Amino acid sequence: MIDTVMRTPAEPAAAPTPPAPRAASRKSHPRHGSALDHESTLSLIFRGYVPLILATLIIALPLIWMMLGSLKTSGEVVSRDLVWLPGSPTFDAYLTASQKVDFPRLFLNSTLVTVVGAGIKVLLALTTAYALVFVRFPFKRTIFAGILVALMVPPQVSLLPNYILISGLGGANTYWGIILPGLGTAFGTFLLRQHFLSLPAEILEAAELDGAGHLRRLVQIVIPLSTPTIATVSLVTIVNEWNDYIWPLIITTDDQMMTLPVGLTLLKNLEGDPSSYPILMAGAVVVIVPVLIVFTFLQRYIVAGLTQGAVR
């Protein structure tokens, strides 16, 4: 999903301002009664608020419906008359779902794969981007071009060969088998490199004269100066790892080693009857709500990371 976002022009996108702060700064302008500000209340309502509310509802209602559905009983779901709200909200569906597939275990698997996978990816992106910007080496441009082009190789082309390789090495149904093929990171390297290029060179030169080695310069100077970009890269990577589907789907067949999206697929195959929708909604809540919570609090970074390169 997301790596295609980065298939942007190869030229650097100047650190894009997330739209939110920009909107805020506009607000601080003194408002003079310009020709644009005249708008009748009627037009404001019908061209502004009505579509705004409608769009918000169309997006939010299915998610609310999911949460309500997960609290209903099977009887309420199959009832001929639509039951809007669960009569007496119950967590039974969550318990039943956990008996069908081992949800705590799936949650643990997903968390482990996400934390380890995203952690290594961000680390690799940091060192690679640092090396590309601050360490002297021939062919740096060629190497960077090679990394950029990797962004343009669609992941499904590598699916079958990676499956043959990893399962041949005994990586099917193992954590390392799930994590390893996705570790090479072009997205994070690209974003961090753009940011590092904007750092003042004098500070690093001064540190070099003080005898600080590259590792110390990276840890003590570059990383503290780059926290917003690192946060952006980390969050986008974490969300991607958490939602990743096609690779874990192929490489895991053991229901103890599946990640959440794969386990949900299994749950759906097991529970084909309409009466099992509360169970499926409970599963959907478990995979969706953690990301929704992270997004609610840190959306500025996530949106900036995902729309990077668009605004120049």
Next chain:
Amino acid sequence: MTTQARIPSRKGARVTQRTLREWLIFVLFAAPNVALIVAFTYRPLLTNMYYSTLDWTLGSATATPVGLANYVEFFTNAESLGVLRTTAIFTVATVGGSILLGLGLALVLNRRLVGRGFARATVFAPYVLSGVGIGLVWLFIFDPTTGVLSAILRSLHLPVPEWFLQPNLSLAMVILVYIWKNLGYCAVIYLAALQAVPRDLLEAAALDGAGRAKTFTTIVWPLLSPTSFFLLMTTLLSSLQSFDLIRIMTPLGNGTTTLMYDAYLQAFGGYNRAGYSAAVSTILFVLLLALTVVQLRLIERKVHYA
């Protein structure tokens, strides 16, 4: 430093040593990532092309080289014609739908409305959520017997479409959900572009008596064209590769088998036709590559003329 000054004759040797140390550090820092990209992105690209020339059942130890037979089969097979048709419909509908609705939404969000920050975050949210989870939620809504959509249609005495039995309706359903999930991405990017439109330009147009529609077609839309182009390319590429929603909502691919899904089904969907699957994904890769090259060409041209 001090030793360097004392023994100038060794300066050259010291510089080389320092250069070597830099190179070593570069390798230590960059090599793991580069090696991973080579091993799991570039190597498979070539291996996949090799696989595509084999008649090979997944899991079998033997494979017969068949040259281009898999490609010949794809392009002479009536079924793959259907795959191409599905791919075209899915791509055009999802790209067009998310861009147009995204633009409309961005125009609304660009007004000074109370709560627009909340609305902006809400419409973007589905873009970051698991496609599998979202697919399940919409299955619950579309379900012909217990779904809320069917209940509403029934209460209005309207016919309930057989979303899961009719291939065309299955495709329409997946398209609708895909647009629902992705239009916030387009809206947020258009919104940022709209906010970059110079305000004086709009005010001048308003003073000249240009109405909303005229201002949009003559000023705003042309200024948005780089953004529209960017969105066209990114949504096109991701739409061609969409998988999660199709897999969870229509596992058999009845009416929804795009190139991407066909490549998956052929190898992992029970047919175990590894060689043929590799050929299908190679065809998809060539298509994506061609689109990327066109994109880079057009951007180059724009940059030159700018």
